[in-house]
Amino acid sequence: MSICSEWDKINPAEYEGIWVYLEVEDGALSEGGLQMLGVARNLAHKKETYVGGVLIGRDVSQLAREAIYYGADKVFVADDKRFEEYYAALYAEALASLAKEYKPEVILVSGTMRGREFTPYVANILRTGITADCTSFEVDQAAKDVLGVRPTFGAYLIAHIRTLNRRPAIFTARPNVFPTPEKNLAREGEIIHTQPKVADVCGVKIINRTRFSRGTVPIEKAKILVSGGKGLGSKEGFTLLQEFARAIGGEVSGSRKAVDAGWINHDKQVGQSGKTVRSDIYFAVGISGAVQHLYGIREARCVVAVNQDPDAPIFNNCDYGLVGDYTEVIPALIKAVKKLQKQSNPENKNA
Amino acid sequence: MNIVVCVKWVPNTTSVNIDQKTGTLIRTGVPSVINPHDLHALEMALTLKDRYGGSVTTITMAPPSAKLGLEHAIGMGCDKAMLVTDMVYAGADTLATSYTLAKAISRLKFDLMLVGQETVDSSTAHIGAQIASWLHIPYLYYVVDVKYLGGGKIWAKRLLEDAYEEYELTLPALLAAAMHSTKPRRVKLSHKLRCRSEPVIEVWNNKTLGLEVSCVGLKGSPTIVKKTSFVPEVPRKKVVCQPRDLDEAAEWLVKRLVEERLLKI
Ligand SMILES: Cc1cc2nc3c(=O)[nH]c(=O)nc-3n(C[C@H](O)[C@H](O)[C@H](O)COP(=O)(O)OP(=O)(O)OC[C@H]3O[C@@H](n4cnc5c(N)ncnc54)[C@H](O)[C@@H]3O)c2cc1C
Ligand SMILES: Nc1ncnc2c1ncn2[C@@H]1O[C@H](COP(=O)(O)O)[C@@H](O)[C@H]1O
Numbered sequence: 001m002s003i004c005s006e007w008d009k010i011n012p013a014e015y016e017g018i019w020v021y022l023e024v025e026d027g028a029l030s031e032g033g034l035q036m037l038g039v040a041r042n043l044a045h046k047k048e049t050y051v052g053g054v055l056i057g058r059d060v061s062q063l064a065r066e067a068i069y070y071g072a073d074k075v076f077v078a079d080d081k082r083f084e085e086y087y088a089a090l091y092a093e094a095l096a097s098l099a100k101e102y103k104p105e106v107i108l109v110s111g112t113m114r115g116r117e118f119t120p121y122v123a124n125i126l127r128t129g130i131t132a133d134c135t136s137f138e139v140d141q142a143a144k145d146v147l148g149v150r151p152t153f154g155a156y157l158i159a160h161i162r163t164l165n166r167r168p169a170i171f172t173a174r175p176n177v178f179p180t181p182e183k184n185l186a187r188e189g190e191i192i193h194t195q196p197k198v199a200d201v202c203g204v205k206i207i208n209r210t211r212f213s214r215g216t217v218p219i220e221k222a223k224i225l226v227s228g229g230k231g232l233g234s235k236e237g238f239t240l241l242q243e244f245a246r247a248i249g250g251e252v253s254g255s256r257k258a259v260d261a262g263w264i265n266h267d268k269q270v271g272q273s274g275k276t277v278r279s280d281i282y283f284a285v286g287i288s289g290a291v292q293h294l295y296g297i298r299e300a301r302c303v304v305a306v307n308q309d310p311d312a313p314i315f316n317n318c319d320y321g322l323v324g325d326y327t328e329v330i331p332a333l334i335k336a337v338k339k340l341q342k343q344s345n346p347e348n349k350n351a
Numbered sequence: 352m353n354i355v356v357c358v359k360w361v362p363n364t365t366s367v368n369i370d371q372k373t374g375t376l377i378r379t380g381v382p383s384v385i386n387p388h389d390l391h392a393l394e395m396a397l398t399l400k401d402r403y404g405g406s407v408t409t410i411t412m413a414p415p416s417a418k419l420g421l422e423h424a425i426g427m428g429c430d431k432a433m434l435v436t437d438m439v440y441a442g443a444d445t446l447a448t449s450y451t452l453a454k455a456i457s458r459l460k461f462d463l464m465l466v467g468q469e470t471v472d473s474s475t476a477h478i479g480a481q482i483a484s485w486l487h488i489p490y491l492y493y494v495v496d497v498k499y500l501g502g503g504k505i506w507a508k509r510l511l512e513d514a515y516e517e518y519e520l521t522l523p524a525l526l527a528a529a530m531h532s533t534k535p536r537r538v539k540l541s542h543k544l545r546c547r548s549e550p551v552i553e554v555w556n557n558k559t560l561g562l563e564v565s566c567v568g569l570k571g572s573p574t575i576v577k578k579t580s581f582v583p584e585v586p587r588k589k590v591v592c593q594p595r596d597l598d599e600a601a602e603w604l605v606k607r608l609v610e611e612r613l614l615k616i
Contacts (some may be wrong), residue, residue: 003565304608341616
């Protein structure tokens with residue numbers, strides 16, 4: 001194996017531990033980071049090593065304990081006013097600097113938008129391999145290294161990817177692909193305060209941030225989702241889905257074609273290039289069931305399909321399916337829900 | 352402003368099919384297209400050129416057949432195109448690809464670099480950040496709008512999960528255009544015909560770039576694909592019916608969901 005002469009030589013055997021970068025969101029650890037701690041525990045168990053959490057930011061030290069409760073054995077904290085604002089290259093340099101110092105074997109990062117932005121830069125600084133959007137991990141029994149498994153070629157195939165000779169191996173996974181581990185207040189761990197070496201941020205400065213409320217429960221948190229596709233035919237179709245969602249306490253989401261048509265907002269897209277959902281029920285209405293869409297609903301507990309084409313692939317990937325025109329099926333479902341609500345709770349005037 | 356746009360020539364993954372009998376992927380006859388997300392980067396660059404003048408050069412690292420994609424980019428209004436191609440670049444992962452592209456790009460004089468958000472065939476969204484890293488230039492992803500501020504600075508607005516953010520960047524810088532951020536213009540025949548009459552597409556190979564072979568292609572790639580497989584199917588009940596009495600079927604389904612404790616009524 002030849003290695004580019006411009007790269008620092010490393011000894012892979014010196015690298016140990018499964019690290020997780022912990023993104024901070026509104027003063028708390030982001031859900032995606034917690035989910036990666038769950039993955040890391042699993043890998044650390046198989047590899048008999050420790051789980052390290054990395055916290056970068058300002059006034060983030062108090063979150064270290066939280067990371068331990070969720071699975072970290074050691075938390076490396078870089079709490080400094082230099083890290084008050086997130087800048088991709090700045091955070092990348094900080095994480096890379098810690099990785100050079102402490103030599104973890106693996107770094108896991110949740111593929112939030114910021115995670116996807118800065119992690120490839122970390123990989124470059126370390127001249128190492130990065131595998132994006134993993135949906136599972138394998139530990140090779142012989143080589144004892146960690147492989148990332150990810151969709152490729154438009155999600156028609158999955159590739160099992162290995163990082164040879166370079167460490168750490170870096171992986172990202174989209175939020176929600178893995179479950180959030182239980183919080184265990186009895187867990188103990190070590191907190192290590194660090195001073196990563198970073199150059200001054202130059203050439204990029206934030207001048208304004210406008211937060212917007214998503215108005216509704218984000219689809220990745222919803223228990224019930226009513227999702228519409230191209231088959232709705234128009235934006236009005238979503239009004240009907242909204243009515244159904246309201247009747248059963250759910251939220252509305254959509255396929256990419258529905259998003260492309262402008263019938264529903266981009267942040268509500270389900271699928272490989274949208275979000276992975278973990279709802280109890282996922283209604284797929286007027287959605288054909290393309291592989292990329294199915295990718296986002298693998299973790300849904302129950303999939304209910306409504307489609308007028310009995311040969312639509314979604315019917316091969318659902319728990320329950322009703323073949324029919326949604327403009328008839330959805331009103332029938334609303335009617336059934338209201339009827340049962342009345343039966344179970346006759347006093348409820350709203351039902 | 353002189354702008355360089357990275358584009359990739361990809362199989363049109365929307366027309367890929369699975370051979371139901373053999374369970375294999377039918378790749379033959381799948382036409383290639385410019386990665387759809389890169390059309391937004393091209394449009395953003397061409398809009399900036401319309402507004403502030405300068406030039407737009409597009410670049411791809413690919414086998415020679417990608418010339419067709421570059422002709423498309425010229426047809427949209429790019430001034431020049433570079434095809435970076437050599438057998439030794441084959442099998443590159445994103446580290447080696449970005450290294451090769453960065454070395455090629457550093458031969459060009461540019462103020463701004465634009466990339467697409469991700470590719471539809473590999474969809475890693477790595478290349479932008481990695482090129483910025485090799486070139487040591489500031490970068491920003493998910494950009495929906497850009498303006499030139501003068502004095503070697505640009506303003507860029509980006510969209511995150513729950514916020515719009517505005518930034519000032521010092522040129523040279525790299526931006527990744529967000530999906531859905533523009534309405535990409537169509538190809539104009541008069542533009543495209545330039546490919547016939549002028550040497551608008553330049554081909555660079557490793558003689559041109561002179562890169563160490565162990566830093567590029569498969570050899571310069573820390574990651575390798577150990578194997579590929581099909582996406583495992585999720586086990587589902589597959590109870591499908593084409594009801595004669597819709598109300599009855601709907602009621603049956605709702606009751607069922609309540610019984611399974613998925614729905615609370
Ligand atoms: C790299 C890549 C990433 C992608 N990522 C995503 C992603 O994240 N999410 C995603 O969804 N897609 C994604 N896609 C697109 C995907 O391939 C499909 O094009 C898309 O999912 C199709 O959306 P649809 O099911 O709404 O539309 P269609 O495939 O057009 O299906 C419409 C369905 O509606 C049915 N129908 C029509 N009229 C009615 C009616 N009156 N009542 C009931 N049913 C009706 C039809 O029978 C049909 O099955 C991606 C593609 C690529 C290449
Ligand atoms: N081989 C390539 N040649 C030129 N640009 C590329 C190439 N691969 C990726 N890119 C650019 O990098 C972006 C992100 O690609 P990716 O990291 O492959 O998802 C794309 O939208 C392109 O703009």
